[in-house]
Amino acid sequence: MQVAYQTDVGHQRSQNQDRVAQFTNQRGNQLVVIADGIGGNRSGDVAAEITVKQLGHRFMTAGPETPLEAIRWFARETQLVNDEILKKSKEKTSYQGMGTTMVAAIAFAKTLVVANIGDSRGYLFHDELMTQVTIDHSLVNELVKSGDITEAEALKLPQSNIITRAIGISPDARIEVNRFKFAPGDQLLMCSDGLFKTVDKEKIKEVLMTAASSSDKCKQLVQLANAAGGPDNITVLIGLNEE
Known part of the structure; x- marks a missing residue:
């Protein structure tokens, strides 16, 4: 899988808490x-950093060998990250209440295993059809x-930033994990809410359909989010199955 990504602070935040x-x-x-850190000034970036680094380290040293193992691996490792963040949150007053959303995927030869908690999203683009493969908590x-309410109405409600699950907020980190076919030419798009809350799904799809490189597509999507006001940090990742 050929991977490109970009993260941007946006136009209205002083700090980028995405990782x-x-x-x-x-x-x-x-x-x-x-990982999209939450808690405002309460060190959301620290929670996001711990999540990405710890998952990455465990993947490199003891990663799953099959898609079935990956499902169990995500559940176990996310819980361990959750425990670590809860422990860390007791070290400093500024760490209290910190947490993070997460969307992650492991790519095997013909299969993609996707996990999420919170409202960072994953989409699969296959045969000109873009499907959300994560569930917003x-x-x-x-x-x-x-x-x-409808999906369109949901994006306009002031409560759209209230999430019901996250890493580091409660003792139990309940994630969603699913596996999907990943065919040659398919694209995986992962993003924080700074993208999908500002850029229409059809516009995102139009960018994915172009012949531009994955890197250029990421740049275009970040530019579209900033052109729409950039109210939040924006992070976009595209994985192209080149097999």
Whole structure:
């Protein structure tokens, strides 16, 4: 998988609390991670940094060998990261209440295992169809699922930033993990909410459909989010299956 990513502070925040990274282990499998720190000034960036670094380290030293193992691996390792952040949050007053969302994926030969907690998202682009493959753990998504509001309305509500699950907030870090077919030419798009809350899904799809490089697509998406006001940190990662 050919990977490109970009992160940007946006136009209205003084600090970028998003973290993004890619890791390739000895077997040639790849882990990609985005963490969006939460808690405002309460060291959300520290929680995001711990999440990305610890997951990456564990992947490089004791990563899963099969997609089935990867599902169990994500559940176990995310819980260990959660425990670490809770422990760290007791070290300083400024660390209290820190947490982070996470979206991550491990790419195998023909399979993608995707995990998420919070409202950072993953999409699969296959045969000109863009499908969200993560579930938002947010207050507004609960309202969408119950039929009280539409997806379009959800993005406009002031409560759209209230998430119902995160790493480092409670003793139990319940993540969603699923596996998907990953065919040649397919694209994985992962992003923090700074992208999908400001850029329309159709515009994102238009960028993915172009012949530009993955790196240029990331730049274009960040530019679109900033052109729409850039109210939050923006992080975009694109993985192209070149097999």
